[in-house]
Amino acid sequence: MFDLGDLGRLSARDMLKLTHVFVTHTHMDHFIGFDTLLRIMLGRDKDLYLFGPPGFLRQVEGKLSGYTWNMVSNYTNKFNIIANEVHHDTILTRRYACKDRFRPQEGPQSYPFDGTLLKESSFSVHGTLLDHHTECLGLSLTENFYINIKKNALDDMGLPVGPWLKKFKDAIYNNADPEEEITVVSEKHGRIIQEKRYPLMYLMKNIATISKGQKISYITDVRGSEENIKKIVSLVKDSDTLFIEATFLDKDREMAKRKYHLTAKQAGLIAKNAMAKHIELFHFSPRYRGRESELVQEAHNAFCGRQR
Ligand SMILES: [Zn+2]
Ligand SMILES: [Zn+2]
Structure with missing residues (x-):
């Protein structure tokens, strides 16, 4: 997501999909949604990566130190914020773990930025x-590039939609060996009822179109x-x-x-x-x-x- 303005129109479900948020700058209209996002993510197993301009680590720390965190040690989940402060040729990174009451962990670490x-x-x-x-x-x-799955081709081949499609797409994005076999899993009520294996190349030819x-x-x-x-x-x-x-x-x-x-x-x-x-x-x-x-x-x- 780009910027953290008023998040009132985003559903909790959509907010929970976020993994990386890029904040242009911390004027209020671009950063006021931080608290909304933080509140939704507390109690979840999640790493949230934030990026912002110089001064950003101090400002994230300021937000986090504005609340009382005496109860979080009881939480069993792991929620971490990894904040990245972008400078002209370096990025400073620091981690804040919910179970440590969001106290800054050692660092910040510095990485080159190009x-x-x-x-x-x-x-x-x-x-x-x-x-x-x-x-x-x-x-x-x-x-x-963009991978579009041809729904008709899936139907013709009797293949179900499901999480295997993500693995198929990842294999293409990661330049996997075309001979590598992809397992197509059919499930019913959470139970695996059938597994078929196809070479990646065969599926690419038959069920996907790849565009710019x-x-x-x-x-x-x-x-x-x-x-x-x-x-x-x-x-x-x-x-x-x-x-x-x-x-x-x-x-x-x-x-x-x-x-x-x-x-x-x-x-x-x-x-x-x-x-x-x-x-x-x-x-x-x-x-x-x-x-x-x-x-x-x-x-x-x-x-x-x-x-x-
Ligand atoms: Zn501004
Ligand atoms: Zn503005």
């Missing part, structure tokens, strides 16, 4: 530090300076979807400059220069309440080249 925040077999997340009068992370997620992955980028709370814009365009280049703030109208650009935010026109021009395929605008200033369509229109005009 722009990649997370690398999984199926996707990676990249980030860059931008200027918002404080440092703010620009973020981008790139899928390696998507690139999704997220830029908010940044000054429209030349340096920022250069860094953003390079990070979000060729995004399929670019989520970008459009806080002010261009006629109020002096205010945007003073408040370290983009105007809608700047957002549209960034998307155009980065050759994004689609833009999603957000973070509208409340001064335009009821007139949000003007911000959207201005950004789209710049994006589609009707303004320079």
Whole structure:
């Protein structure tokens, strides 16, 4: 997840799926959801990885030390927060275990940072530090490729859907030997009723289509300076979807400059220069309440080249 704003519209079920949260910066509107997430995850077996800009470890510690944890030693589950503070060329990592009342464990440990925040077999997340009068992370997620399962082919072959499909996908993402056998398990009421084995290559040919992955980028709370814009365009280049703030109208650009935010026109021009395929605008200033369509229109005009 990118940013921890008001999580009121997310279900507990969705929040519990989270493993990694990337926080652009800790202004309240981007970090106020921390407590909601923490509360949902207490009492679960879980490692939650958080990423944020310089100062982030101290701010996570500040949040955690704001509560009384005298009862957690009775918990039998293991819930850990692993916070990562991103600097220009290093990441500082520190662990906070619920059973230790979230006291900081030894460290922080330092790792080199070259722009990649997370690398999984199926996707990676990249980030860059931008200027918002404080440092703010620009973020981008790139899928390696996308595996689509052909439901009809499964039906034709009499194969069930189930957890084996995840193992099948992981084998592809991990470049497994094409001859490797995948076990297809059929279950009924939690009981295994049949197991069949197929070579990975055979299943890839028959039940999957593999297409180019998507690139999704997220830029908010940044000054429209030349340096920022250069860094953003390079990070979000060729995004399929670019989520970008459009806080002010261009006629109020002096205010945007003073408040370290983009105007809608700047957002549209960034998307155009980065050759994004689609833009999603957000973070509208409340001064335009009821007139949000003007911000959207201005950004789209710049994006589609009707303004320079
Ligand atoms: Zn904000
Ligand atoms: Zn901000």
